[in-house]
Amino acid sequence: MIRVEEALELILRSFSPLGLEKVGILDALGRVLGEDIAAPRDIPPKDNSAMDGYALRWQDTWGASPKSPVVLDVTEDIPAGHIPRIKISAGQAARIMTGAPIPAGANAVLRMEDTKKAGLRVRIMAEVKKGQDIRRAGEDVQAGDLVIRRGTVVRPAEVGMLASLGRSFVFVHQRPVVAVLATGNELIDIDGPSSPWSIISSNSYSLTAQVLECGAVPLQLGIARDNRADLIAKLRAASRADIIISSGGVSVGDYDLVKDIMKEVGNRMQFWQVAMRPGKPLAFGAIQGIPVFGLPGNPVSSMISFEQFVRPSLLKMMGHRDLFRMAVRAFLEEEVTKIPGARIFLRAVVRRDRDRFTVATTGDQGSGILTSMVRANGLIILPEDVSTARKGDEVTVQLLDRSLLQTPSPSYL
DSSP: OOOOHHHHHHHHTTTOOEEEEEEEETTTOOOOSOEEEESSOOOOOSSSESSEEEOOOOGGTTTSSSSEEEEEEEEEEEEHHHHOOOOOOOEEEEEETTTTTTOOTEEEEGGGGEEEEETEEEEEEOOTTTTTTTEESSSSBOOOEEOOTTOBBOHHHHHHHHHHHSSSSEEEOOOEEEEEEETTTTTTTTTTOOOOOOOEEEHHHHHHHHHHHHHOOOEEEEEEEHHHHHHHHHHHTTTSSSEEESSSSSSSSSOOOOOHHHHHSSHHHHHHEEEEHHHHHHHHEETTTTEEEEEEEHHHHHHHHHIIIIHHHHHHHOOSOSSSSEEEEESSOEEEEEOOSSSSEEEEEEEEEETEEOOOOOOOOOOTTTTHHOOOSSEEEEEETHHHHHHHEEEEEEOSGGEEEOOOOOOOO
């Protein structure tokens, strides 16, 4: 049996980012960019108006006010997307819309609200400064600039910038195909024939959902019965996957065959059993060069083992640099105890009270109590050498979602 840190270090050493694939920019959302993106041109490409108003010479607005307006001749209307035809001279202005190119001779834009149209002329009722409300060419990005670095996780802002740069396709790291297999004679699928002794294979779906949440591609292999032939056939059917995850069959029972078959069919089994609860019976190895995680069969154990070991492995394969859930310090609302020697992950409800967090367990912590995961938004992590944590003690909590880090309303409201 090895410590959590040892297991994690050994596992992560076995993985590296996958190769690149070319995808459309909308399909790149949430993916890790595999290339540097440089600007092929200035953005914006030409000086343009930041306002609906009038393009003019700022000198012509000196002394203008509502009581003493300056009257200018209107040369033309310039909608967005149109090219100006007439150069602005002294005493002239062009009516211009937001985003339209600035005509030659103009050096400022006066917003529409400070003007009043008078036939073919316009009354200017405010002074402007030189360059006011003009977006300069290259103000956002200049040709040749490195705009988005390789390794960036693509967000909506990056998608918009890629579109602005004329990039409809980009290279991103591939998503691993993850084969998901459940084992056990007692298991049935959701719609399978049932009996009073059968158990629906929730692991097939919770693990698949965890794979999807990571951004990887699940390959559901169904259920393998507790015999060598069926297990070997199912595991070999996963040969096109990048990772294989099985649940069940890694404990010490007569029918817990997964770890033994990993030795027979695979090239190696690197470890079996980790000093943690839940999730102690966890095997890691390879079958025909494909990494295999043999997760425990209990629903909570399999999900928590996935969180601690499989999730960071998948993220690393997809090129991510932040591999782990965020952890916070929180004050216990109750006393909790554990047996020393193993790290324990308690399902918990974390609450935020202004700038501090409080946390309480979800109740029964049995490894088969799936409702403890349903209620949880975090995991209390108690180290190996701790036996008791008292009410009011500060503990480390791994957040299972980031909603607690968001404020109910912006601070500026």
